[in-house]
Every structure is written in C-alpha cells, then in structure tokens.
Amino acid sequence: MTANEEPSAKRRGRITYSSSEIARLLAIFADRQVPITAHLRAAELFFVSRIRHVDPEGQYILIDPSASDDANAALLIRPRCTFYAATAGWHIEFVAADPQVISHENVPAIRLKFPEVLVNLDKRSHIRAEIAPQLSLHCEVDAGGVLSFDGRISDISHGGVGFLVYDPSITLEPGTVLRGCRIEPTARKALIVDLEVRYSELVTLPDGTRIKRSGCQFIDPPESLKRFVDDLLDHR
Numbered sequence: 001m002t003a004n005e006e007p008s009a010k011r012r013g014r015i016t017y018s019s020s021e022i023a024r025l026l027a028i029f030a031d032r033q034v035p036i037t038a039h040l041r042a043a044e045l046f047f048v049s050r051i052r053h054v055d056p057e058g059q060y061i062l063i064d065p066s067a068s069d070d071a072n073a074a075l076l077i078r079p080r081c082t083f084y085a086a087t088a089g090w091h092i093e094f095v096a097a098d099p100q101v102i103s104h105e106n107v108p109a110i111r112l113k114f115p116e117v118l119v120n121l122d123k124r125s126h127i128r129a130e131i132a133p134q135l136s137l138h139c140e141v142d143a144g145g146v147l148s149f150d151g152r153i154s155d156i157s158h159g160g161v162g163f164l165v166y167d168p169s170i171t172l173e174p175g176t177v178l179r180g181c182r183i184e185p186t187a188r189k190a191l192i193v194d195l196e197v198r199y200s201e202l203v204t205l206p207d208g209t210r211i212k213r214s215g216c217q218f219i220d221p222p223e224s225l226k227r228f229v230d231d232l233l234d235h236r
Contacts (some may be wrong), residue, residue, distance in 0.1 A: 149165065
C-alpha cells in the first residue's frame with residue numbers, strides 16, 4: 001500500500017499504538033498537507049499547523065509553527081497535546097509530547113516526540129440511539145477517581161457511548177481508559193461500565209456555547225447495559 005492510499009476497511013475507527021502504522025497514516029496527511037489542529041487554553045485558543053516530516057524510525061515528527069504567536073507559546077508550555085485532522089470524511093487524532101522549537105532546513109519547526117497513540121474515525125459499526133433531551137441520562141465518568149466528572153450522554157449503542165463534557169478543563173485523550181463509569185437512567189438502577197476513549201472534539205451548541213464531545217467504546221459491558229440499549233433502540 002502506498003502513502004496515498006486510504007486505510008483498509010478493517011482499520012477504520014480503530015485505535016493503534018503501532019509506530020509503523022502511525023507513521024504510515026501521518027505520512028498520508030503530511031503528503032496531502034492537511035491542516036492539523038490542537039485545542040488550547042480550555043478550547044479557547046486553536047493551534048493550526050501542518051505535518052512537515054514524519055521520522056520513519058518512529059522517534060519524532062516535525063510540524064510547522066502556527067501563524068499565531070500566542071498559539072505557539074501555549075503549545076510549547078504543554079508537556080503533551082492531542083492533535084486533530086480531517087480530510088474527505090476521514091478523521092484522525094493523535095497524541096504527541098515534548099514540543100520544542102528547532103531549525104529544520106534553515107526554517108523554524110516544532111519537533112515532538114513520536115505520537116504514542118492514533119485513532120482513525122471514519123465509520124460507525126453500531127446502530128446508535130439518540131438520547132432525547134427529556135430523558136435524564138447522565139454518566140459519572142471514572143466515579144470517585146481523579147478524573148471524576150459528569151457528562152451528558154448524547155447517544156448510545158451496543159458498542160459505546162457519546163457524551164458531552166461541560167467542564168472546559170477536562171481533556172480526554174484517545175486510548176484513555178475510564179474505570180467504574182456510572183450511567184444513571186431515569187427510574188432504573190445505575191449501570192456501571194468501563195470505557196475506552198476513542199475521540200474527543202469541540203462542538204457548538206445552538207446558543208453558541210462551545211463544549212467537548214467524547215466518543216467511548218464499552219469494555220466488557222454487563223448484560224444489564226445491553227438490555228437497556230435494546231430497549232432504547234426498540235423505541236427509537
């Protein structure tokens with residue numbers, strides 16, 4: 001497969017930790033000069049750039065500095081960051097750490113450690129039930145842990161859940177595992193499940209408020225959760 005070919009169907013919507021596969025996918029975006037974006041300062045500042053070079057040995061990547069000095073400064077003080085890129089319905093996210101300004105071919109560049117994880121999101125494999133606003137369904141994520149916070153569930157399927165996060169300080173990187181999440185349907189017993197974060201993105205509500213939406217995959221969901229999702233799908 002060449003760097004210009006699309007990923008095969010079996011790779012779609014998957015998280016990868018393989019450095020060779022991450023290098024292959026990033027090379028596609030570098031070759032096409034697709035913009036990459038990072039959300040900084042509680043999603044109030046955007047770093048926009050392009051991938052300049054992908055180390056084939058999997059040690060580092062080089063990206064162009066942003067046109068915004070504020071965005072560059074905000075990125076450089078972060079120990080790690082999640083970047084987003086999309087083209088032709090194909091969306092990726094990757095996590096990279098230790099940003100440093102260097103000179104590459106006599107031009108400024110930002111060097112980052114090679115991404116530890118990359119998620120490719122271009123198709124859903126499960127029918128999802130949209131959650132009506134009048135249905136009080138909340139998820140206390142990582143209940144009792146250091147990441148404990150509330151999220152408003154927006155859709156759910158047998159494979160996973162999408163939820164809205166209103167706290168701008170919360171960052172959920174792809175691959176993060178959230179243990180003991182508590183889903184609380186109205187007039188039902190709470191459901192406890194572990195989640196793996198697949199992606200996070202900014203969305204804009206009708207009133208203009210910008211919040212984060214995360215999509216997660218269930219890890220060994222209990223039968224009670226499967227029955228609950230069946231009920232929702234039957235009454236769509």
